[in-house]
Structures are given as C-alpha cells and as structure tokens.
Amino acid sequence: MTKVEWKVMKQDWQDKAEKMLVGKKIVKVRWMTDKEAKAAYWRNKPICMLLDNGEWIYPSADDEGNNGGALFTTSKVESCLPVMNIGD
DSSP states (O other), X not given: OOHHHHHHHHHHHHHXXXXXXXXXXXXXXXXXXXXXXXXTTOSEEOEEEEETTSOEEXXXXXXXXXXXXXXXXXXSSOSEEOOEETTO
C-alpha cells in the first residue's frame, strides 16, 4: 500500500468513526454478559455502551475481534475500565 493509499484509508475510517460517534449520547453502560462473550468466543467481558441511536459499542483486544478489550481514559478518577472474565 502506498503512502497516499494509506492516508486515504485512514481518513475513510476516521470519517466512518465520526459519523458513527460524533453527537451521539451514551444512554446505558453495562458489562458484556457471559452469554455474549461466549458467543464471540471471548474469555474477557468488556464494558458495553449503548448509544442513543440504539447501537452498542464495546472495545476489542484487536481489530480482528479476538477478545474483549479494556478501555483507557484520560480521566483522573479512573484511567482504565478493565475487562472482566467469564464467570465474574
């Protein structure tokens, strides 16, 4: 992939993320259930956030969806929202 192609792809993903997230409101927060994690073949259960448009977002360990991921923040109160293990 050329540098130009990389820049175009990166901008395309940023545009998609902005369209999906900018202006949305988080209306509910909960841990992923054991059933949901098992359905994804994950050992870890991340925090899940429901947006005001009815869509859920949650962190993954990587962009292939290999496991639930922690969510790091710039908050002085909590720097990380960790994962929970199945059964926790």
